[in-house]
Amino acid sequence: MTELSISKGKNKQALTTAEQLARKELIAMVPYQSARRLFSSADAQEDKIWLNANEAPGKGQYQLSAENINRYPDFQPDSLISAYSEYSGLTKDKILATRGADEGIELIIRSFCRAYQDSILICPPTYGMYAISAENHGTPVIKVPLNPTDLTLDLDGLQQQVGKVKVVFLCSPGNPTGNLLPQAQIIAAIKLFKDSAMVVVDEAYIEYTGEFSPEYSSAKLLSDFDNVIVLRTLSKAFALAGLRCGFTLANNDVITLLSKVIAPYPIAAPVAEIASQVLTNDLTIMQTRVKQTKALREQLSTWLTEQNWCCHVFTSDANFVLFRCTSAEDKTRVFNLLLENNILIRDQSKQQQLENCLRISIGSEDELAQLKKLLTTL
Numbered sequence: 001m002t003e004l005s006i007s008k009g010k011n012k013q014a015l016t017t018a019e020q021l022a023r024k025e026l027i028a029m030v031p032y033q034s035a036r037r038l039f040s041s042a043d044a045q046e047d048k049i050w051l052n053a054n055e056a057p058g059k060g061q062y063q064l065s066a067e068n069i070n071r072y073p074d075f076q077p078d079s080l081i082s083a084y085s086e087y088s089g090l091t092k093d094k095i096l097a098t099r100g101a102d103e104g105i106e107l108i109i110r111s112f113c114r115a116y117q118d119s120i121l122i123c124p125p126t127y128g129m130y131a132i133s134a135e136n137h138g139t140p141v142i143k144v145p146l147n148p149t150d151l152t153l154d155l156d157g158l159q160q161q162v163g164k165v166k167v168v169f170l171c172s173p174g175n176p177t178g179n180l181l182p183q184a185q186i187i188a189a190i191k192l193f194k195d196s197a198m199v200v201v202d203e204a205y206i207e208y209t210g211e212f213s214p215e216y217s218s219a220k221l222l223s224d225f226d227n228v229i230v231l232r233t234l235s236k237a238f239a240l241a242g243l244r245c246g247f248t249l250a251n252n253d254v255i256t257l258l259s260k261v262i263a264p265y266p267i268a269a270p271v272a273e274i275a276s277q278v279l280t281n282d283l284t285i286m287q288t289r290v291k292q293t294k295a296l297r298e299q300l301s302t303w304l305t306e307q308n309w310c311c312h313v314f315t316s317d318a319n320f321v322l323f324r325c326t327s328a329e330d331k332t333r334v335f336n337l338l339l340e341n342n343i344l345i346r347d348q349s350k351q352q353q354l355e356n357c358l359r360i361s362i363g364s365e366d367e368l369a370q371l372k373k374l375l376t377t378l
């Protein structure tokens with residue numbers, strides 16, 4: 001892996017031409033340690049069990065026409081936008097399809113923050129890409145941590161930053177915390193920043209909440225507030241992480257702005273074809289998958305509470321469970337035992353407030369049974 005961080009500490013003489021020409025902060029920057037960067041799929045020959053990236057287990061079957069593949073795709077393929085409009089209940093002019101929700105994050109920062117001038121705000125512990133995308137764009141990151149007791153928003157802390165930031169990222173359900181933010185708090189945050197910042201509600205895991213209903217989503221707030229953006233993805237409940245397809249939902253003036261910044265042909269034709277098919281024909285399959293995942297999540301959470309190396313299991317409204325080990329030694333023992341046996345989970349212990357915490361994605365029933373069997377030997 002050639003990470004730019006390897007250049008840290010080189011003297012000017014030793015820098016390559018590219019390193020001398022590049023933005024200085026890129027030389028020392030550590031890129032996002034995505035699940036696939038930590039363990040690549042080339043390792044898969046060993047039949048690993050992947051429980052580290054919050055993907056859904058199971059594969060679908062799709063028909064591809066490959067017709068017109070010699071032509072550039074439409075900027076925003078109508079079949080895809082219509083299908084997501086139907087699914088989300090929003091009009092087509094409020095939807096932008098992107099290469100995953102990650103591209104939505106990047107576009108928002110690039111559209112609203114002037115490099116080296118405007119800041120974003122995040123509420124750790126939270127999804128790592130907000131800070132990485134900001135750093136990449138020369139955008140300072142202000143942190144207002146979640147309340148440690150219940151992982152809700154610190155509204156007083158947010159109020160103190162009004163006027164100092166251009167974009168606020170809220171994650172609901174949170175990754176890696178798993179909890180939904182109370183809707184009243186999200187509305188309060190949107191009102192606080194109404195004249196000064198866009199409030200982004202990242203709903204990558206929204207399908208896993210309660211009995212998924214619009215009641216939990218912030219998409220309905222688009223009709224009342226101009227400064228709301230909602231992020232969604234097909235990578236989780238729809239089991240299409242490899243497709244790279246997400247959606248940014250916002251009022252049309254915001255969509256128009258983001259459309260100026262996004263690449264000219266962001267959605268490859270086969271991606272649009274598969275995503276449209278799934279959104280049109282496979283909603284019941286998605287709902288069944290989500291139901292199974294939620295049942296397995298509850299079983300795993302209960303099982304974890306019974307283990308003597310686990311002292312806390314966080315409530316989850318997503319497709320993963322975060323838990324705290326009784327000590328740093330126990331955390332390492334759990335992680336390493338699984339790793340040695342080709343089961344990959346995610347260490348979250350470096351995140352603020354998450355000492356000794358690990359996160360397990362809800363895989364298949366069989367995968368979780370193997371994980372439990374192994375951990376019983378600890």
Ligand SMILES: Cc1ncc(COP(=O)(O)O)c(C=O)c1O
Pocket residue numbers: 053054099100101102103127171174175202204205232233234235241244245246
């Ligand atoms: C909270 C959150 N937002 C966004 C993403 C990125 O999703 P996508 O695969 O659509 O880029 C993830 C992926 O893990 C996530 O956890």
